[in-house]
Amino acid sequence: MTRARAEITELWLNSFSARELLRGKRTRARAVDGRRNKRSRHSELPKVGNDKGALLQYGIVVAAMLVVSVLNTILNPIVGVHATALIYLLAVVLLGLFVQRGPILLAASLSAVVWDYFFLPPVFAFRVSHFEDALLLGMYFIVAIILGQLTTRIRAQQEAEREVKLIAESERLGKNLLDSMTHEIRTPIAAIKSAAGNLIEFQDVPLSSSQKTMISEIHEAVERLNRLVGNVLDVTRLDSGYFRPKISSCDVRDLVQVVVKETKKELAEHPLRVDVEPNVPLVAPMDFVLTQQSVMILLSNAAFHTAPKTPISLKVRQQANQLEFEVSDGGPGILEESLSRVFEKFYRAPNAKAGGTGLGLSLAKGFVEAQGGQVEARNAPKGGAVFTIRLPLAASRMTT
Amino acid sequence: MRAAPDQKTIVLVIDDEVQMRRLLRACLERSGYEVAEAACGEDGLWEATRCQPSAVLLDLALPDMDGLAVLKRLREWSQVPVLIISVRGHEEEKVAALDNGANDYVTKPFGTAELLARLRAVQRYAQPPKKPEVFHSGNLQVDLVTRTVKVQGRKVKLTATEYALLRLFVQHAGKVLTHGQIMREVWGADETDRISHLRVYIAYLRGELEANPAEPELIVTEPGVGYRLSVLENGRD
Numbered sequence: 001m002t003r004a005r006a007e008i009t010e011l012w013l014n015s016f017s018a019r020e021l022l023r024g025k026r027t028r029a030r031a032v033d034g035r036r037n038k039r040s041r042h043s044e045l046p047k048v049g050n051d052k053g054a055l056l057q058y059g060i061v062v063a064a065m066l067v068v069s070v071l072n073t074i075l076n077p078i079v080g081v082h083a084t085a086l087i088y089l090l091a092v093v094l095l096g097l098f099v100q101r102g103p104i105l106l107a108a109s110l111s112a113v114v115w116d117y118f119f120l121p122p123v124f125a126f127r128v129s130h131f132e133d134a135l136l137l138g139m140y141f142i143v144a145i146i147l148g149q150l151t152t153r154i155r156a157q158q159e160a161e162r163e164v165k166l167i168a169e170s171e172r173l174g175k176n177l178l179d180s181m182t183h184e185i186r187t188p189i190a191a192i193k194s195a196a197g198n199l200i201e202f203q204d205v206p207l208s209s210s211q212k213t214m215i216s217e218i219h220e221a222v223e224r225l226n227r228l229v230g231n232v233l234d235v236t237r238l239d240s241g242y243f244r245p246k247i248s249s250c251d252v253r254d255l256v257q258v259v260v261k262e263t264k265k266e267l268a269e270h271p272l273r274v275d276v277e278p279n280v281p282l283v284a285p286m287d288f289v290l291t292q293q294s295v296m297i298l299l300s301n302a303a304f305h306t307a308p309k310t311p312i313s314l315k316v317r318q319q320a321n322q323l324e325f326e327v328s329d330g331g332p333g334i335l336e337e338s339l340s341r342v343f344e345k346f347y348r349a350p351n352a353k354a355g356g357t358g359l360g361l362s363l364a365k366g367f368v369e370a371q372g373g374q375v376e377a378r379n380a381p382k383g384g385a386v387f388t389i390r391l392p393l394a395a396s397r398m399t400t
Numbered sequence: 401m402r403a404a405p406d407q408k409t410i411v412l413v414i415d416d417e418v419q420m421r422r423l424l425r426a427c428l429e430r431s432g433y434e435v436a437e438a439a440c441g442e443d444g445l446w447e448a449t450r451c452q453p454s455a456v457l458l459d460l461a462l463p464d465m466d467g468l469a470v471l472k473r474l475r476e477w478s479q480v481p482v483l484i485i486s487v488r489g490h491e492e493e494k495v496a497a498l499d500n501g502a503n504d505y506v507t508k509p510f511g512t513a514e515l516l517a518r519l520r521a522v523q524r525y526a527q528p529p530k531k532p533e534v535f536h537s538g539n540l541q542v543d544l545v546t547r548t549v550k551v552q553g554r555k556v557k558l559t560a561t562e563y564a565l566l567r568l569f570v571q572h573a574g575k576v577l578t579h580g581q582i583m584r585e586v587w588g589a590d591e592t593d594r595i596s597h598l599r600v601y602i603a604y605l606r607g608e609l610e611a612n613p614a615e616p617e618l619i620v621t622e623p624g625v626g627y628r629l630s631v632l633e634n635g636r637d
Contacts, residue, residue: 179488183461186487187417190508194423197512202430226509246492246624249596251603257614258621283599289491289624 057103064095065110072119081119085136088115092144101148108144112137171242178237185229193222231359235345238366245287245370252276252284252323256316259295266300269308270329277317284323286391290367291325294375297364298327298387304356305385306331318393322373325389333379342377364389409454411519412436414444414470415485416463420508424457427512441465445473453480455523458502460486460493468500475501481522485510491624495578498625503575525574535570538632540609540618542570551609561586562605569619569629578626602627 068091072084079087088111095107116126120133128134196218199207207215237243253276260274295314302312306329315326334342338349343365346358365375373391380386411433413424418439425435436451438444441462448456456474460467471482481503486493489507497505503522506515535542541550544567549556558566564586568577583594606613620628 179461183487186508187420190487190510191417191419191423193509194420194427194512198423198427198430201427201512201516222509249599251599253614254599254603254621257616258623261615282603283596292623 054100054102057099058106061095061099061103061107062110064091065107065114068111069114069118072115076119081121082136084119085115085140088112089140089143093147096144096147096151101152104144104148104151108141108148112140174240174242178233178240181236182233185233186226189222189226189229192218193226196222228357228359231357231363234363235359235366238363238370243366243370245290245367247285247287247371249283250286250288250291251282252280252316253282255286255288255292255295256314259292259299259314262292263296263299263303267303267312270303270306270310270312272299273311273313275313275315277315279318280316280323281318281393284391284393286323287367287371290371291389291391294364294367294389295325295327297360298325298389301360301387302327302329302331302385305329305352319390321393322390323393325391326386327388328380328384328386330384333383334377334385339377339379343375361387409523410434410436410451412438412444412447412451412453412456414438414441414447414456414462414467415459416440416461417459420459427515431516439463441467441470444470448474448478448480455519456480456482457485457519458482460484460488460497468496471497471500471502483518483522485515494576494625495580498576498578499580505576521574525572535573537573537630538618539611542566544570549609556608558605558608561601562608565601565605566609569627573629574631576622576626576628580626582626 068088072087075087076084092104092107092111096104099107113126116128116137117124120128122129128137196215199215200212256274256276260272263272299312299314306312310330312327312329315324315328317324317326335349335351338347341347342349343361345362347362348356348358361375361377368375368389368391371391373389376388376390378386378388411428413421413428413435414437415421415424416439421437421439425437428435436447436453438447441464444456444458444462447453458467458470462470467484467486471484474480474482482501484494484497484502484505485508486497486505487508494505503525504518506518533543533545535544539552541553542548543550547563549558549563549566565582568582568585579595579598583598587594587597602619603613606616606619609618610616617632618630620630622628
């Protein structure tokens with residue numbers, strides 16, 4: 001257990017430092033990841049190095065040109081004027097490996113000017129008397145420009161790859177952290193539940209009714225704690241930015257059926273009316289589990305905030321290009337002041353009954369918005385609260 | 401109060417949490433199983449070869465290796481029923497475990513009764529003693545030899561794909577089949593664009609077989625994971 005704890009701390013620190021590194025890059029990082037094509041990503045890339053680095057690069061270029069010029073002055077009598085031009089070109093090519101496009105252009109211009117002025121006869125004049133020399137100068141620039149272009153592109157690519165790797169790493173660390181936390185918190189809960197279960201299943205002596213009550217109290221508390229932990233972990237997962245809905249074709253009526261089955265216990269005292277309009281398509285693109293959980297949250301929320309026997313209704317319909325899940329109840333509705341805040345994390349309406357976590361609706365909102373949909377809360381004109389989930393039906397949302 | 405000693409079988413528990421192992425041992429021994437334990441993946445694999453268990457309870461978060469890796473290595477030589485017990489409970493994890501040969505999946509915290517029921521189920525369905533020629537569940541009756549399907553004694557006509565789907569379910573009755581597994585078996589390896597077909601065929605099949613297709617009892621949806629053909633008691637004669 002100590003191992004796990006140390007691991008969590010380490011993971012936390014790691015993910016923190018990775019997050020620090022990524023700060024400011026996050027928005028772009030999402031765009032990179034978000035199914036955008038590779039080319040557009042490159043054009044968005046930042047210029048490598050800051051202003052200071054750029055100045056330094058220009059300095060290096062000037063210094064290098066000076067050194068090469070001195071070298072060429074010494075070599076010129078031995079190798080000839082055209083070889084010195086090649087030495088300049090070699091210097092520009094080598095610089096291209098280390099500096100940016102701007103400095104490389106400066107290097108090319110400098111060397112061309114210096115070569116023309118100091119080396120190319122007539123010396124100390126910018127005259128180019130032979131066609132071959134003009135051609136050489138022209139070629140010279142073209143080579144330098146292409147080189148600068150290529151090195152910049154390669155560097156940008158490397159940078160992009162590093163960034164993608166960094167994001168993947170940070171994402172992995174974040175996931176591991178959440179998994180470790182889940183493991184650490186859920187394991188003792190599992191132990192409590194299992195122990196209480198063993199007490200009921202294997203009674204050496206028949207238990208008294210008060211003992212049975214105590215055990216069922218333990219069960220109830222464990223369930224509640226587990227739900228709470230689940231909600232908190234889900235909120236963390238949503239907030240982490242590592243959350244990716246898995247959108248695929250789902251059978252809408254099957255989803256409704258699962259929702260009804262899974263909420264039967266919580267809605268035991270509330271009559272539920274389910275109505276799937278005929279215009280609802282057989283299959284629609286969505287994350288099955290997230291949508292199911294969101295609708296379940298709305299139904300349990302309705303049951304929680306209304307008196308027993310209050311009717312609850314779930315309507316599913318297609319409205320323009322959207323799929324709507326509408327949960328309404330015949331309860332007292334939502335206070336006007338709370339209406340805009342019900343989806344906030346930990347918000348609890350002043351008249352709300354005790355026992356909720358204040359996380360359910362914010363989770364539903366997060367699950368729906370992660371899929372590109374919206375949630376809405378309002379009061380029906382005839383009274384009662386109405387919650388609506390709208391999911392886009394466009395096929396472009398399909399990822400799997 | 402042990403169950404009948406003659407049905408005593410060995411269950412191997414692979415979990416790094418000592419408290420979980422203690423509790424599982426208590427619960428399993430009281431139910432008449434013999435228990436072997438391992439605290440890490442390597443020990444678990446070794447223990448599996450040594451004691452030849454009739455079932456394995458495998459935690460996915462192990463200190464030395466990933467639980468899925470243990471499962472894969474175990475499946476290289478053994479078809480012992482494996483019941484995954486994990487705290488994470490993500491659908492992707494369930495799918496990965498089932499695709500790699502796990503027989504079922506329980507999320508911690510689980511109830512004792514639930515665990516025991518699942519354990520019995522994986523043992524029963526993993527190695528059916530003798531394939532009954534006619535499968536029964538509720539009002540459904542499937543004869544794989546003559547390819548006849550009856551609901552409430554009435555013959556039902558299915559298309560080739562519907563029948564292929566149903567046959568797959570019958571062959572794995574009671575077990576969760578992942579979307580990927582079903583699509584691979586019924587439509588072949590090219591699977592990703594078949595999910596909407598699968599949804600539609602499941603809806604058709606339910607329309608033909610279920611007493612109330614809006615509340616299916618035979619073909620049960622496992623959200624985010626797949627489907628399961630449930631074996632209803634009243635159908636067994």
